[in-house]
Structure formats: C-alpha cells, structure tokens
Amino acid sequence: MQPIRVAIVGLGKIARDQHLPAIAGNPDFALAATVSPRGAGLDDVPHFPSLDALIAAGVAVDAVALCTPPQVRYAIAVQALAAGLHVFLEKPPGATLSEVVALEAEAAASGATLFASWHSRYAAGVEPARAFLADRRIDRVTITWREDVRVWHPGQAWIWEAGGLGVFDPGINALSIATRILPKPFFLREAILSLPANRAAPIAARMTFSDAAGTPIAMDLDWRQTGPQTWDILVETDAGDCHLAKGGSVLTLPTGTETQDDHEYPGLYARFATLVRERRSDVDIAPLRLVADAFLRGERETVEAFED
Structure with missing residues (x-):
C-alpha cells in the first residue's frame, strides 16, 4: 500500500x-x-x-x-x-x-x-482513565492547567488576538481530555476571564461546570506560572480518586500509578491514516463548544498588562 x-x-x-x-x-x-x-x-x-x-x-x-x-x-x-x-x-x-x-x-x-485533532486525548493515561470512570459515580472534578506562556508560545502575537484563544489554547487540551473521560456531558455554570490591559485574549480563567446530575467541575487556567508546570485532572469517585498528571501521561488510580512515554502525535497520525483509508471524517467540537461558552457567558476582569 x-x-x-x-x-x-x-x-x-x-x-x-x-x-x-x-x-x-x-x-x-x-x-x-x-x-x-x-x-x-x-x-x-x-x-x-x-x-x-x-x-x-x-x-x-x-x-x-x-x-x-x-x-x-x-x-x-x-x-x-x-x-x-x-x-x-x-x-x-x-x-x-x-x-x-x-x-x-x-x-x-x-x-x-x-x-x-485533539492531541491530549492521545496521552497514555486518557483511555485507561476513561475505562475506570465509565461505571463510577463521579463526586467532584478539579482541573488545574497552569503553565508559562513565555516557554510554550514565545513571541506568538496571534495567540493574544481575537480568535487566538489566549489561555484557552492550552486550556482546551484539558477540556479535550475531560470531554473524553467523563461519562456524562457537562456544561458551563460561570466563568471569570482575566484579560491583560494590553491584550484581547485572557491570560487566566476560573470556571465552574456541572453535568445534568449536578456534579461540580472546577477549572483553573493560568498562563503566568513559572517553574514546574501543572497539567492535572483529579476525578473523585465512589471507588477512589482518578488522577491524570503531566497532561495525561501519568495516571494514578486506587490500584497504583502508571507512567508511559508521550505518544500523542504518533497516535493522531495513526488515527488520521485510518480515517483516510476508510474515507471517513472525525470532527468533534465538544471542547471548542465549551470554550465558546466561556467567552459567551464569562465575566471579564482586567489585570496588569503582559509583555512577552
């Protein structure tokens, strides 16, 4: 072939x-x-x-x-x-x-x-986490996604412009995982978006979601973190905690911790090859829809100017 x-x-x-x-x-x-x-x-x-x-x-x-x-x-x-x-x-x-x-x-x-494509869905711990959560009662979800924009997007002016998403550029990675692993759809309750005085997109955001059963889902995004970066999703269940760390590459379940090498983009291209061979499409907009809801419903606050 x-x-x-x-x-x-x-x-x-x-x-x-x-x-x-x-x-x-x-x-x-x-x-x-x-x-x-x-x-x-x-x-x-x-x-x-x-x-x-x-x-x-x-x-x-x-x-x-x-x-x-x-x-x-x-x-x-x-x-x-x-x-x-x-x-x-x-x-x-x-x-x-x-x-x-x-x-x-x-x-x-x-x-x-x-x-x-949603590359974070192909992190090693995502599918095992999804399997663990499939038949659990979810009590609470806490998403903390904090990183240093100067490290990951140096000099990229477009990301601060309208449509560039700001801190939701990495934050959407967390939402791509959450929409994959949580067994029920969830939606935005409230949001506060922090916009630098000299930028059109947020540098931080605090959000509250819930699903139809009222399960609380809290999300904290910040692009000003220096030192070690934080990409964590903690799901508290009736059978113990499910913790995804380092963007999904490290999974801790009540039975122990699993760590695997990154294979996100190889996984994406394997998926793309299958779709092309089978002449099918895969267009999931759930993560982007939640980001759009945050911009639609979220309150804005102005914070100090940001210089790259």
Missing part, C-alpha cells in the same frame, strides 16, 4: 516539534511538501509560499496538515477540500464553531477526510 503523501501548511514550532517527527515515524505517511509564507523549508522537500503555489506546481499530494493559527485556517481548509485533499486540523479546529461545521459539510460534499 502506498503511503499517504502529506504536506504541512504552517511550518512553525508545533509543526517542527511534533508533526514532522510523527510523520517521519509512521510508514503510512510520506512528507511531500511544506507550505509557509515566511522562512525557509526543509532540505530535499519541496517548499511553497502558499497552498495555491503548491497546487499550481502539480506536486503529488493526498493530504494536508494545517498547522497555521486558527484565524486563517478556514479558507485554507476549504481550498484543500475543494482540491480533493484530506485535511488534518491542528487544535483548535477553527476560529469559530460555525467555521468547523461548515468545513464538515464541505468535507462530506467532497468525499475527503476531515480530522479535527
């Missing part, structure tokens, strides 16, 4: 750190090209300033992985789908819910695969 020829669109930090190694390590894929309006490409791989230029050059490509900021992703995805290309969307899948719904319809009409 021939490998899926994939082009990366947007050759920034996430593409270089995660997508390129995952593609290189998966025999189902071959890197066919890179696309970026700025900077150089890779040695021995065709490079283009735009998707238009790639398509016009006639380079054989089956799929694209869109690693651009979400504000510009919709138009590129529409163009790729219209050309019959399968599309892998880096998270979040779009700048708005309406864009993602429209893309799903475009993919269905074109017959191409559309994959809205």
Whole structure:
C-alpha cells in the first residue's frame, strides 16, 4: 500500500516539534511538501509560499496538515477540500464553531477526510482513565492547567488576538481530555476571564461546570506560572480518586500509578491514516463548544498588562 503523501501548511514550532517527527515515524505517511509564507523549508522537500503555489506546481499530494493559527485556517481548509485533499486540523479546529461545521459539510460534499485533532486525548493515561470512570459515580472534578506562556508560545502575537484563544489554547487540551473521560456531558455554570490591559485574549480563567446530575467541575487556567508546570485532572469517585498528571501521561488510580512515554502525535497520525483509508471524517467540537461558552457567558476582569 502506498503511503499517504502529506504536506504541512504552517511550518512553525508545533509543526517542527511534533508533526514532522510523527510523520517521519509512521510508514503510512510520506512528507511531500511544506507550505509557509515566511522562512525557509526543509532540505530535499519541496517548499511553497502558499497552498495555491503548491497546487499550481502539480506536486503529488493526498493530504494536508494545517498547522497555521486558527484565524486563517478556514479558507485554507476549504481550498484543500475543494482540491480533493484530506485535511488534518491542528487544535483548535477553527476560529469559530460555525467555521468547523461548515468545513464538515464541505468535507462530506467532497468525499475527503476531515480530522479535527485533539492531541491530549492521545496521552497514555486518557483511555485507561476513561475505562475506570465509565461505571463510577463521579463526586467532584478539579482541573488545574497552569503553565508559562513565555516557554510554550514565545513571541506568538496571534495567540493574544481575537480568535487566538489566549489561555484557552492550552486550556482546551484539558477540556479535550475531560470531554473524553467523563461519562456524562457537562456544561458551563460561570466563568471569570482575566484579560491583560494590553491584550484581547485572557491570560487566566476560573470556571465552574456541572453535568445534568449536578456534579461540580472546577477549572483553573493560568498562563503566568513559572517553574514546574501543572497539567492535572483529579476525578473523585465512589471507588477512589482518578488522577491524570503531566497532561495525561501519568495516571494514578486506587490500584497504583502508571507512567508511559508521550505518544500523542504518533497516535493522531495513526488515527488520521485510518480515517483516510476508510474515507471517513472525525470532527468533534465538544471542547471548542465549551470554550465558546466561556467567552459567551464569562465575566471579564482586567489585570496588569503582559509583555512577552
């Protein structure tokens, strides 16, 4: 079986750190090209300033992985789908819910695969946690996601602009896990979003969710943490605690602790290969919907200006 020829669109930090190694390590894929309006490409791989230029050059490509900021992703995805290309969307899948719904319809009409990826769902502890929680009574959930934006997004001005999500860029990772492991859907009760005086997106947020049974779910997001980073989800149940740490790679259950190596992006590309071979799409907007609810319903407070 021939490998899926994939082009990366947007050759920034996430593409270089995660997508390129995952593609290189998966025999189902071959890197066919890179696309970026700025900077150089890779040695021995065709490079283009735009998707238009790639398509016009006639380079054989089956799929694209869109690693651009979400504000510009919709138009590129529409163009790729219209050309019959399968599309892998880096998270979040779009700048708005309406864009993602429209893309799903475009993919269905074109017959191409559309994959809205949530890399944190592929952390090693997520599926075992989901299995443990499936038949438990959930008493309380506490989500703490605190990191240093200067480490993870240095100089990335787009992330502070409208549509860039601010602290919800990492926070949506926690929500992608929570919506996967918790057995019941949950929804926002209240939120306080902290916006720096000089930015359009929040640097911190405190939220309260609950499910239909009234189970309390508290979420604390902050982009100002220095030193050790905190990516924890604690679920208290009638059978003991389920604790996911380090973004889901470390799972502690009443029976003990399991730690495994990171395989998030290899897992994503394995899933994408299956979807492409089966001509199916996977477009789950639940995490993005909860973020949209926070912006819709949350109170705003202004905090001190932030300089990168």
